[in-house]
Amino acid sequence: PNQFEFCSGCGVKLQRNDSKKLGYVPKENATICQRCYKIKHYNEISSITLEEDDFLKILSHVGQTKSLVLNIVDIFDFEGSLISGLKRFVGSNPIVMVVNKVDLLPRNMNLNKVMNWVKKQAKEYGLNVVDVVLCSAKKNIGFQDVLEVLSKYRKGRDIYVVGATNVGKSTLINRLINDFSDLDEELTTSRYPGTTLNLVKIPLEDGKYIVDTPGIVYTSRMTEIISKHDLQKITPEQSLKPRVYQLNERQTLFFGALARFDFVQGERQSFTCFISNSVYVHRTKLDNADELYENQKGEMLSPPSIKDLETLPLFTKHALRIPKNERLDVLISGLGWIKCNGDNGAELVIHVPKGIKVILRESML
Numbered sequence: 001p002n003q004f005e006f007c008s009g010c011g012v013k014l015q016r017n018d019s020k021k022l023g024y025v026p027k028e029n030a031t032i033c034q035r036c037y038k039i040k041h042y043n044e045i046s047s048i049t050l051e052e053d054d055f056l057k058i059l060s061h062v063g064q065t066k067s068l069v070l071n072i073v074d075i076f077d078f079e080g081s082l083i084s085g086l087k088r089f090v091g092s093n094p095i096v097m098v099v100n101k102v103d104l105l106p107r108n109m110n111l112n113k114v115m116n117w118v119k120k121q122a123k124e125y126g127l128n129v130v131d132v133v134l135c136s137a138k139k140n141i142g143f144q145d146v147l148e149v150l151s152k153y154r155k156g157r158d159i160y161v162v163g164a165t166n167v168g169k170s171t172l173i174n175r176l177i178n179d180f181s182d183l184d185e186e187l188t189t190s191r192y193p194g195t196t197l198n199l200v201k202i203p204l205e206d207g208k209y210i211v212d213t214p215g216i217v218y219t220s221r222m223t224e225i226i227s228k229h230d231l232q233k234i235t236p237e238q239s240l241k242p243r244v245y246q247l248n249e250r251q252t253l254f255f256g257a258l259a260r261f262d263f264v265q266g267e268r269q270s271f272t273c274f275i276s277n278s279v280y281v282h283r284t285k286l287d288n289a290d291e292l293y294e295n296q297k298g299e300m301l302s303p304p305s306i307k308d309l310e311t312l313p314l315f316t317k318h319a320l321r322i323p324k325n326e327r328l329d330v331l332i333s334g335l336g337w338i339k340c341n342g343d344n345g346a347e348l349v350i351h352v353p354k355g356i357k358v359i360l361r362e363s364m365l
């Protein structure tokens, strides 16, 4: 237990359990939360997460301001990292979509094609964004484009940065702090009305601010429900190396024990997996799959480890049909996607922990 109950910086209740949540202190008897400490001493923001309800309160607050909304999404989990209802909540404020982590796309990718795909998807989701930028905050790709788009659409307004967790929001904002803001001034925090939450404000030259909002947690993404250790395994480090499998019908692929892909019916065809190399892919016969899973989950089929498997929801099935002559991806939110390359359709069943989002989409690549 801490001798000090509340942060001397922002007033939030201190806690030592969860480093991603508000009020975290790494050691006993700290008087200031880690987030305030970093802001104060390093001019650096750290990721803070929020559950959906609180997050939506903040979004609707943004809707009442006159601002530019910068929505960061993750190209590796595009649909999983979209914020549902964003357009409705931010009202008439323009949204710029920054698609981060493009360094993960396979080498020699045509980024124009990816850009068109993103714009089309955004439109289908009714997002109505004024512009889209592809970038990598980590590898410093496309950052100049981000700066240009912000200058173009900002028109003297504050910029609110919103995104799901793990999309690279803090990485990007810390870059913005270095390249865009007026560093003579310090970062400040402002109390968000009615909560203990403080939004970090990064001053701009014209007296306006970049405002960082907490990342929203979606438990429909594999990244949010697995252990830290397994998270490292399913998060690709470098550009994806697609793995191609020629399958006959009634064959199955296991992605560790995190997901199972049954090719139930269709002509022999290839499936291309865009999944981190650290996830073991095992091919077997559909008829053997149940037994193999029971015997090998957490062992040969890993991640996760046996211990971590206990904390995951049980598998549920998603039956999917690929129509003839369509090029579709099966996205397993947070884990990656499988591109189906056949011309004559396929019947698939995808097994994932209950609650994890599985969708069919037009192929990205």
Ligand code: GDP
Pocket (backbone or CB within 6 Å): 046, 047, 048, 100, 101, 102, 103, 104, 135, 136, 137, 138, 139, 163, 164, 165, 166, 167, 168, 169, 170, 171, 172, 215, 236, 237
């Ligand atoms: P936040 O939760 O949205 O604030 O995300 P963070 O900035 O903490 O980043 C989450 C994870 O994504 C970290 O492991 C980062 O190293 C990684 N990351 C951030 N930006 C990029 C990027 O452009 N490319 C890749 N490959 N990883 C990134």
